[in-house]
Amino acid sequence: MKIKFIFFNLLLLVAFSAIAAPPVEEGKTIFSARCAACHNVNKILTGPALAGVNERHSIDWIISFVKSSQTMVKSGDKEAIALFEKFNKIQMPDHQDLTPDNIKNVVEYIKSEAKTGEEKAPFAKPSKLRPNYTPLSLTKDASLFIGYLGVVALLIMVLLFAVQLKQYERNS
Numbered sequence: 080m081k082i083k084f085i086f087f088n089l090l091l092l093v094a095f096s097a098i099a100a101p102p103v104e105e106g107k108t109i110f111s112a113r114c115a116a117c118h119n120v121n122k123i124l125t126g127p128a129l130a131g132v133n134e135r136h137s138i139d140w141i142i143s144f145v146k147s148s149q150t151m152v153k154s155g156d157k158e159a160i161a162l163f164e165k166f167n168k169i170q171m172p173d174h175q176d177l178t179p180d181n182i183k184n185v186v187e188y189i190k191s192e193a194k195t196g197e198e199k200a201p202f203a204k205p206s207k208l209r210p211n212y213t214p215l216s217l218t219k220d221a222s223l224f225i226g227y228l229g230v231v232a233l234l235i236m237v238l239l240f241a242v243q244l245k246q247y248e249r250n251s
């Protein structure tokens with residue numbers, strides 16, 4: 080009976096790990112809540128259209144800028160000053176509470192939403208039909224795969240343990 084209970088819990092664990100939000104989804108949530116008032120990926124609003132931002136700047140630059148754009152303007156960063164001037168000296172608010180990973184996920188979301196202009200057929204790429212779809216890649220999602228391997232290894236270990244336990248019960 081106890082063993083069944085352990086198995087049930089393990090199954091629950093596996094099920095939950097499969098539901099955890101992927102990075103692009105997290106980026107979308109942050110973008111909608113914190114950035115969409117001034118930014119659209121493909122249109123200029125109060126702030127610039129963010130499509131291709133990862134090609135215009137390094138990821139470190141983007142992280143510093145999102146955390147505190149005015150700090151960069153004041154420190155004399157040329158790109159930041161040029162943008163600030165171009166957008167009529169509107170100050171982009173600081174987002175000090177966002178972690179580098181949060182901001183990277185927002186950039187991933189921007190990449191997934193950006194129109195490339197080379198659209199051929201609507202069914203040419205699943206990522207066009209479903210902008211948030213990112214195919215699993217062994218290198219990018221290594222932690223995911225390792226996590227799953229870990230869970231599988233754990234399951235096997237518990238299984239072996241259960242067999243031993245049964246044998247022990249039978250012998251005693």
Ligand code: HEC
Pocket residue numbers: 109110113114115116117118125126127128129132135136141144145148162163164166167168169170171172174185
């Ligand atoms: C109150 C409006 C506002 C909000 C909210 C806002 N921004 Fe901005 N953003 C701007 C403005 C205006 C600029 C142009 C630079 C400047 O004026 O300092 C800008 C510039 C940028 C740039 C540089 C873009 C380029 O083309 O080089 C990035 C990246 C950026 N914002 C990301 C974000 C992210 C990510 C968020 C949400 C976490 C966000 N912004 C929230 C107004 C905003």
